Amino acid sequence: xxxxxxxxxxxxxxxxxxxxxxxxxxxxxxxxxxxxxxxxxxxxxxxxxxxxxxxxxxxxxxxxxxxxxxxxxxxxxxxxxxxxxxxxxxxxxxxxxxxxxxxxxxxxxxxxxxxxxxxxxxxxxxxxxxxxxxxxxxxxxxxxxxxxxxxxxxxxxxxxxxxxxxxxxxxxxxxxxxxxxxxxxxxxxxxxxxxxxxxxxxxxxxxxxxxxxxxxxxxxxxxxxxxxxxxxxxxxxxxxxxxxxxxxxxxxxxxxxxxxxxxxxxxxxxxxxxxxxxxxxxxxxxxxxxxxxxxxxxxxxxxxxxxxxxxxxxxxxxxxxxxxxxxxxxxxxxxxxxxxxxxxxxxxxxxxxxxxxxxxxxxxxxxxx
Amino acid sequence: xxxxxxxxxxxxxxxxxxxxxxxxxxxxxxxxxxxxxxxxxxxxxxxxxxxxxxxxxxxxxxxxxxxxxxxxxxxxxxxxxxxxxxxxxxxxxxxxxxxxxxxxxxxxxxxxxxxxxxxxxxxxxxxxxxxxxxxxxxxxxxxxxxxxxxxxxxxxxxxxxxxxxxxxxxxxxxxxxxxxxxxxxxxxxxxxxxxxxxxxxxxxxxxxxxxxxxxxxxxxxxxxxxxxxxxxxxxxxxxxxxxxxxxxxxxxxxxxxxxxxxxxxxxxxxxxxxxxxxxxxxxxxxxxxxxxxxxxxxxxxxxxxxxxxxxxxxxxxxxxxxxxxxxxxxxx
Numbered sequence: 274x275x276x277x278x279x280x281x282x283x284x285x286x287x288x289x290x291x292x293x294x295x296x297x298x299x300x301x302x303x304x305x306x307x308x309x310x311x312x313x314x315x316x317x318x319x320x321x322x323x324x325x326x327x328x329x330x331x332x333x334x335x336x337x338x339x340x341x342x343x344x345x346x347x348x349x350x351x352x353x354x355x356x357x358x359x360x361x362x363x364x365x366x367x368x369x370x371x372x373x374x375x376x377x378x379x380x381x382x383x384x385x386x387x388x389x390x391x392x393x394x395x396x397x398x399x400x401x402x403x404x405x406x407x408x409x410x411x412x413x414x415x416x417x418x419x420x421x422x423x424x425x426x427x428x429x430x431x432x433x434x435x436x437x438x439x440x441x442x443x444x445x446x447x448x449x450x451x452x453x454x455x456x457x458x459x460x461x462x463x464x465x466x467x468x469x470x471x472x473x474x475x476x477x478x479x480x481x482x483x484x485x486x487x488x489x490x491x492x493x494x495x496x497x498x499x500x501x502x503x504x505x506x507x508x509x510x511x512x513x514x515x516x517x518x519x520x521x522x523x524x525x526x527x528x529x530x531x532x533x534x535x536x537x538x539x540x541x542x543x544x545x546x547x548x549x550x551x552x553x554x555x556x557x558x559x560x561x562x563x564x565x566x567x568x569x570x571x572x573x574x575x576x577x578x579x580x581x582x583x584x585x586x587x588x589x590x591x592x593x594x595x596x597x598x599x600x601x602x603x604x605x606x607x608x609x610x611x612x613x614x615x616x617x618x619x620x621x622x623x624x625x626x627x628x629x630x631x632x633x634x635x636x637x638x639x640x641x642x
Numbered sequence: 643x644x645x646x647x648x649x650x651x652x653x654x655x656x657x658x659x660x661x662x663x664x665x666x667x668x669x670x671x672x673x674x675x676x677x678x679x680x681x682x683x684x685x686x687x688x689x690x691x692x693x694x695x696x697x698x699x700x701x702x703x704x705x706x707x708x709x710x711x712x713x714x715x716x717x718x719x720x721x722x723x724x725x726x727x728x729x730x731x732x733x734x735x736x737x738x739x740x741x742x743x744x745x746x747x748x749x750x751x752x753x754x755x756x757x758x759x760x761x762x763x764x765x766x767x768x769x770x771x772x773x774x775x776x777x778x779x780x781x782x783x784x785x786x787x788x789x790x791x792x793x794x795x796x797x798x799x800x801x802x803x804x805x806x807x808x809x810x811x812x813x814x815x816x817x818x819x820x821x822x823x824x825x826x827x828x829x830x831x832x833x834x835x836x837x838x839x840x841x842x843x844x845x846x847x848x849x850x851x852x853x854x855x856x857x858x859x860x861x862x863x864x865x866x867x868x869x870x871x872x873x874x875x876x877x878x879x880x881x882x883x884x885x886x887x888x889x890x891x892x893x894x895x896x897x898x899x900x901x902x903x904x905x906x907x908x909x910x911x912x913x914x915x916x917x918x919x920x921x922x923x924x925x926x927x928x929x930x931x932x933x934x935x936x937x938x939x940x941x942x943x944x945x946x947x948x949x950x951x952x953x954x955x956x957x958x959x960x961x962x963x964x965x966x967x968x969x970x971x972x973x974x
Contacts, residue, residue, distance in 0.1 A: 442797035443734070551829070591717075594703055594717055595701075
């Protein structure tokens with residue numbers, strides 16, 4: 274049945290896609306008169322060359338792990354959740370409410386409460402589109418996209434009118450109490466004798482994200498619910514015939530998806546900014562789609578793709594800071610990676626499959642005779 | 643092992659030299675963008691003047707979203723930029739946490755005066771004094787007795803502008819009507835010329851024939867529409883008289899360029915603390931050049947210059963909106 278060996282499917286296809294994207298990006302950089310080799314060196318050095326760079330890369334990767342997992346879970350039920358951005362924004366609201374209005378004695382308690390609150394807010398934001406899809410057949414892509422805009426407006430309203438501290442000009446909440454401070458990687462690794470940059474924002478949420486990766490793997494491949502989700506995703510009719518309720522699976526898959534996207538907020542709101550600001554998500558909800566596509570909706574793939582996009586984000590920021598390559602072009606490079614790994618997947622896959630078939634034929638035909 | 647060690651060593655020494663060679667200043671523009679023809683562009687002008695005069699180079703970044711503020715600060719500080727000049731009140735909170743982490747780096751912030759950070763130079767402007775002067779000119783130039791004010795984001799700082807303006811208008815014509823609108827409640831309001839244009843049209847329909855825009859990049863739309871509709875406008879921060887020659891009555895100058903220039907010139911020896919730039923320090927004022935020479939009558943000029951002197955001498959007090967978060971001449 275398998276045309277290609279597993280390793281080619283998992284490693285070769287993304288790698289060739291990446292290579293193509295890199296070649297095109299290099300041409301674009303050449304086109305505006307900059308040196309592509311210097312640009313790549315700067316990106317690698319800025320993102321991976323120091324613990325400071327790693328700290329930022331991992332910080333972004335944590336965001337992408339949550340949103341990537343969110344999209345991946347929905348993908349398994351063949352639901353395209355484009356609303357990760359809005360769900361993560363609402364998750365931020367959940368974190369802010371949990372951290373501002375309850376005097377937690379210790380960060381660990383606050384982290385648990387904030388994670389739950391963020392998850393609930395994110396899930397609630399996904400619930401309505403899910404219900405509309407399950408009951409009314411409104412397309413989930415359209416409704417989740419629209420809910421992103423509504424989320425932005427809700428957050429805007431909350432920050433401007435309700436949560437802005439007295440006399441402050443900036444639409445942002447006040448800082449969370451010092452007890453809510455999540456340990457950064459610097460503080461976590463110092464007792465082990467490992468020196469890590471103090472300035473980098475990567476924090477303990479990274480471990481939560483890794484745990485989420487494992488849990489999602491268990492859910493999808495080791496539980497009955499996961500089996501039902503996958504069965505529904507492969508064939509709705511088949512699943513219905515087997516007694517799986519489409520409404521139930523749509524709702525559950527989207528609630529889990531929204532919850533995961535919302536949980537991203539413990540990283541960017543609680544771990545990094547320690548207050549809720551406008552646009553706190555910085556597009557991580559959309560990057561999650563690319564991450565899930567590239568990671569083939571597998572938690573380990575999502576993990577690897579998150580690191581790659583974390584690298585692209587941090588490396589891109591370094592490019593914006595230290596070269597004359599405009600920020601828009603960095604978005605172009607990121608977009609090329611998304612295009613090649615996500616949308617143009619078959620462009621690489623089909624020739625590769627043909628190649629493997631051609632390689633196999635001489636060995637298989639004699640055996641057949 | 644040894645190869646690994648020497649490689650790491652080489653990388654480390656490279657990183658060190660990169661850090662040491664980078665004692666150049668950095669400039670962080672706020673969300674309005676570098677070329678907003680107003681607040682941020684004034685900073686750019688100041689920085690370019692410094693670069694031209696000294697032949698130095700500086701690092702810069704245009705912020706794209708709120709979440710980037712702290713990251714941009716840290717990146718520049720980590721790379722050894724000194725001083726780091728930042729624009730706008732929204733930098734206050736990020737600075738209050740980042741600046742203490744880098745005690746050897748000097749930070750400069752424009753439009754903030756309330757922080758208690760030892761390695762920070764805070765520059766605030768007496769915008770109400772400058773706005774008072776252009777308010778007087780608006781009232782004198784207005785034929786309908788109704789003048790307009792378009793603010794950017796609805797924050798105390800912009801009300802501070804509007805309040806000084808209204809007091810100036812009332813000083814000349816106590817019966818004048820002032821129409822005031824704000825563009826929005828988020829930083830997006832600093833860069834929304836279309837909304838600025840709509841507000842201008844709305845104010846014109848209410849009878850306004852001179853409109854003052856204190857709205858960053860949004861003001862470009864206000865000035866454009868005012869010029870198209872044949873009424874006068876007043877620019878802000880930078881000298882915007884040249885945008886529509888003969889159509890812009892004057893500009894309320896806020897010498898952000900001077901503040902940035904001086905900070906960069908002083909380099910890492912820049913003096914920290916709180917500095918207020920008012921009329922006396924030429925930190926604020928009104929713009930007079932060839933583009934608006936025909937619009938500003940001698941009578942107008944004499945009256946405004948007299949008021950300027952009286953404010954400096956303390957004979958006229960312009961009430962600040964900050965004093966008790968309200969304005970005697972205008973309710974928002």
